[in-house]
Amino acid sequence: MARRQLKLGAFMRPVSLHTGAWRYPGAWPDANFNFAAMKRFVTTLERGKFDAFFMADHLAVLNMPIEALKRSQTVTSFEPFTLLSALSVVTERIGLVATASTTFDAPYHIARRFASLDHISGGRAGWNIVTTSNPDAALNFGLDEHVEHGERYRRAREFYDVVTGLWDSFADDAFLHDVESGLFFDPDRMRRIDHKGEFLSVRGPLNIARPVQGWPVIVQAGASEPGRQLAAETAEVVFAASSTIENGRSFYADVKGRMDRLGRPRDGLKILPGAMVFVGDTVEDAKARRARVDALVHADSAIAALSISLGVDASAFDPDGPLPPIPETNQSKSSRERVIELAERENLTVRQLAQRLGGYAGLAFVGTAETIADEMEEWLETEASDGFNLVFPYVPEGLDLFVDRVVPELQRRGIFRTEYEGTTLRDSLGLPRPSNRHFA
């Protein structure tokens, strides 16, 4: 019997999510607006048979203290739709997932852009639905206050219904192009949606033919209660934030259990935790690489991150000593304990701990191709995930090492593709093409 297959995405800001990455030897600090760099990254991902490139996005300059912001390459980057459309031309099979907000955009625009990207790319578009938690975004869109969490999720659900409804405006066979009779399309194969709901009022029809994939692939990342429920109801890929394999199994069981109760087949949704990968010649080499990029996080950003995580001012601690005892504070106990436990487990100094938190503190695989493949295999086989949404600590080298070493090892074990299964993102993910609600 064929083995379960890993699905692999790459979640990127152009330079990296790790705030020390742009200073790493060989990195391209100008990648945020360097299209040639992005072309280099995405064609490497396609060489590695990745399912998809996920483009992160923000609708404001990140609201961090200016001392940290000025050292962060995440302050700016390309806008997702323009970047992914351009990247579609230099690739043939990899999926292209754009982040788009349901709180600060209109469903007619969103439906059009994804449909257009899906046509241009031959069926490789995906929509990472976000409700936008950065309160500064509201200030860029005419609102004085941020939209409350529950309201954002109710609007997101309605927004999803409208967008998918707009994608169904035309039957797949609506466009006849009958030169002889002069009939360009069959008006009986077109529908308005005439939606009037709590937040949105949209007549339709969409002025774009049905996407190649029927609907672009639906992606979500929400981990909250309404986020998990929305995912179980609507998502086809979940970008999870599981920090350990135990958390991964628990999240996996919860979301797939919700699907069972909704009557949705479990394999209609792929759960992909985000994970940073550090590949080395040996485990020690990989750890040294991690230490090197962490060490590039500036002290100001690092100490600020540590202070926030602990709920105390960490600037007076001896940076080269161990973490001193931390009293109880208003900061959540689990966050504080996680940090204390991390310092003890890896025997980190205050500076190293701070730089880890100021760089990237989520799930990471640190080792050789074999040890990383072992870990990934364990996640896959124990139902902690269906694959991963990988984050590279520095590019291009961190990406190249994964593609050149880990991918062949995963392929050798028979848990990752050696060729794309088809031409669309749905083909890669093994997802069905949605039927049209109006037309058989």
Added chain:
Amino acid sequence: MARRQLKLGAFMRPVSLHTGAWRYPGAWPDANFNFAAMKRFVTTLERGKFDAFFMADHLAVLNMPIEALKRSQTVTSFEPFTLLSALSVVTERIGLVATASTTFDAPYHIARRFASLDHISGGRAGWNIVTTSNPDAALNFGLDEHVEHGERYRRAREFYDVVTGLWDSFADDAFLHDVESGLFFDPDRMRRIDHKGEFLSVRGPLNIARPVQGWPVIVQAGASEPGRQLAAETAEVVFAASSTIENGRSFYADVKGRMDRLGRPRDGLKILPGAMVFVGDTVEDAKARRARVDALVHADSAIAALSISLGVDASAFDPDGPLPPIPETNQSKSSRERVIELAERENLTVRQLAQRLGGYAGLAFVGTAETIADEMEEWLETEASDGFNLVFPYVPEGLDLFVDRVVPELQRRGIFRTEYEGTTLRDSLGLPRPSNRHFA
């Protein structure tokens, strides 16, 4: 002394604006969602050294009677930003102008997308500012009624101020990428806009570096009193709708006169009337080509267009006879008289007249390379225009004929470039790079 130079844009929907075009021999009826076709068109335009490709756009299925709509290839097409970003990858010098509405979008989105397109294309983006006159668009964006004309223009002006302000968020030299010190950008070289106006409230800064061109090129098409004034104040290209050379001169003098009064240099704005071109081996051949594509407009669409233009029901007229006498109606006198005059001048039957109006009834150049170059030269030299925004009656053949025959004739006369002047759209148009309002 060097002669004045024509500026040439191509204004396109993928198949054509002419509603008979998709049925023309050799046309590609599926071009609306055929990226290979679009690539073929835009690379041909670049071979012909065109200044820019202008992508028309709509925010609703066009509100025409269903009997006409079902025969019209204009019902759907790619969305401009996704298409133009993809086309930027297959071209090197041609400008890429996207239509975007100030009535139904948010300035933060618009500023980001154009800035991103300008970075991806190396400085070739332009913004065709429209206020969206199709009332059906309002119904797709949560409004029950269309926004009134004067209000749309006041909002457009405010929207322009906000978008250009957002483009100035960062000084050109803000991004230091100083690997040694860890300073990614200089926060003193970043500004918020803190805009609160009649329609818009936007804090900023934009999360994208200043565009390559400073600002993408500003394009407008409004012919109304507020449209002309907005153009004189803000536009760098005006897409005009002059139907005769006399109209062209009058419009040109009016808009450039408004610029004089505002203290703007006249050459900071290029006036480009839309014009359809029919190139033939002889003038008679060109006329026959026009008749052939007009004859492909279906009778239903044609008679509907004639009835609207005249303000009477034309369906009872003998299609093969001359236009009967038309009584005065509620329809504007100038529209009715223009149609009657057209029928007499070209000796058209009712069917031919109806098909002209149902196809494309604006300014057209019909002839050989020499006669078309003569006409264009006259427009240029008598200050009726600074060039043209060309419309091709059928593609690819109508486009190829222009590039292969008319362009060399214009070049031979010394009124059109043989090589691009630089790398950006501003370089092609001879427009200065705007200074940043915040930073010298």
